[in-house]
Structures are given as structure tokens and as C-alpha cells.
């Protein structure tokens with residue numbers, strides 16, 4: 079029987095995995111943990127957990143995801159996004175397990191104008207991006223047979239995210255400024271969770287992969303789409319430039335990810351971002 083450990087299970091992606099994972103059967107058993115059950119920064123606890131439960135695959139959804147706060151909280155961000163994945167990877171390797179480490183488009187500098195491929199040069203511009211890249215490298219180095227999946231612009235019915243903020247502000251205000259010169263791809267965490275479960279079922283083909291929904295848009299387009307689908311008409315969304323809205327962490331201007339590798343390796347069709355948003359808002 080395969081035992082799959084999911085860490086950070088109260089977050090957006092972890093919660094989707096929890097909803098979608100198959101019931102325990104003779105082939106597979108999922109164990110869902112967040113920091114109360116397994117604090118991934120506690121090396122001893124990680125080692126013990128992995129041995130006691132005979133884990134075969136770790137899906138690491140735990141992370142420090144507050145991108146702006148990370149700029150002034152580097153030590154904790156480093157601990158969660160780099161050191162802790164290293165503990166998980168070492169412990170996994172010691173019991174013969176493999177890992178799926180979830181990572182980010184922030185490993186790139188965002189200066190490209192065509193979709194980033196997995197082997198394009200990385201050049202993170204933020205504490206979050208640097209620590210996530212170090213986490214990727216640690217997992218690959220310490221736990222051969224593992225996989226890194228970079229994603230972007232995650233939203234879900236769980237947790238706080240851009241979609242929920244746009245709905246709330248759209249109902250509260252009559253105008254709203256949203257950045258129009260940063261291009262990426264919104265990603266419904268449920269679609270990523272489905273893909274991760276398929277990978278677990280079919281087997282991990284080691285390496286780095288990209289997964290987002292299909293297509294590309296700006297935050298402004300994304301906000302407009304949310305309001306349109308939610309029937310919010312009383313709020314005018316105005317386009318802003320990055321210069322109009324300074325943030326502690328520099329955002330990539332362009333962070334669309336090329337998904338050919340994951341599509342071909344696992345023979346999947348990825349939903350278009352607008353259709354995925356419609357599905358989530360249903």
C-alpha cells in the first residue's frame with residue numbers, strides 16, 4: 079500500500095487535495111497534515127513521522143506565501159521555503175520515498191515575453207522567489223526521483239486570494255484600480271490538485287514541471303472577469319501600472335509558464351483560465 083503525506087493541508091492547494099483525494103483503499107492511503115500535526119520546520123518530527131507512517135510520497139503544499147511580508151521576514155521565509163523542504167527531502171530519501179514539491183513562477187525575473195520553459199534560466203527578484211528556488215534545488219539534490227511543479231496566481235474557494243478580494247472590494251466600492259501591466263495565468267488550485275493526484279496514480283517522472291491553467295491575462299483582465307461572472311456592475315475597474323502601485327516585493331511583468339512538458343508526459347488537457355474561473359465561481 080502507498081502512503082501519501084500531504085503537508086500544509088489547510089492552505090488553498092492542500093484543502094483542494096483533501097477534498098479530491100480518494101478514500102483509503104488497499105492501494106493507497108492519504109495522510110493530511112498542517113503545522114499542528116506536522117510542523118515541517120521541526121527536523122526531528124519530520125524524520126519520525128516519515129518512519130512511523132512508512133510514507134511513500136510527500137506532497138509538500140506548506141510554504142511561506144506572503145510575498146510582500148517575506149521581504150522583511152527573510153529568516154522565517156527561508157526556514158519554510160528552503161530549510162523545511164530540505165528536511166522533508168532528506169527524510170523522504172531515508173525511507174525510500176519521493177516528493178512533489180510545489181513551487182512558483184517567482185523563480186523567474188519576469189523579463190521574458192514568451193512562456194517560460196522549465197529549463198529557462200532562473201533569476202528570482204524577491205525573498206520569496208529566492209527561497210522557493212533554493213527549496214526546489216534542495217529537493218532535487220536530496221531526494222532523487224522527486225518532482226517540482228511550478229505554478230502561479232493560485233486561487234480557490236479555500237483561503238484568501240485575489241478572486242475573493244475582488245468580489246469583496248467590487249461589492250464595497252464604486253471604483254477599483256488593478257494592475258494591467260503584469261501578465262500571467264490565473265490557476266484554479268482544484269485543477270492543479272487533480273493533476274497532482276493523477277501524477278501520484280500514474281507515477282512520478284522526476285524533474286521540474288510547469289502547471290497553470292491555459293491562456294494569459296493581466297490582473298486587470300482577471301478582476302474584470304471575476305466581476306463579470308459574479309454580476310458585479312456597480313464597480314468600475316480601472317487599469318493601473320506597476321509604478322502606480324508600489325509593493326515591497328517586485329512582481330514579474332510577465333510570468334506565463336510553458337506547460338508542454340506536463341501535458342505531454344501525463345497526457346492531460348489543461349482547462350482555459352476563464353473556464354476554470356467560471357467553474358470555481360459556480
Ligand SMILES: NC(=O)c1ccc[n+]([C@@H]2O[C@H](COP(=O)([O-])OP(=O)(O)OC[C@H]3O[C@@H](n4cnc5c(N)ncnc54)[C@H](OP(=O)(O)O)[C@@H]3O)[C@@H](O)[C@H]2O)c1
Nearest residue numbers: 086088089090091113117118140141143182229230231232
Ligand atoms: N498562492 C499563490 O498564488 C501561489 C503561486 C505560486 C506558487 N504557489 C505555491 O503553491 C503552494 C501552495 O500554495 P497555497 O496558496 O495553497 O499556500 P497557502 O494557502 O499559504 O497554504 C500554506 C499552508 O502551509 C501551512 N504552514 C505554514 N507553516 C507551516 C509549517 N511550519 N508546517 C506545516 N505547514 C505549515 C500554512 O498554515 P498557516 O496559514 O496557518 O500559516 C498553510 O495552511 C506553495 O508551495 C506556494 O509557494 C502559490
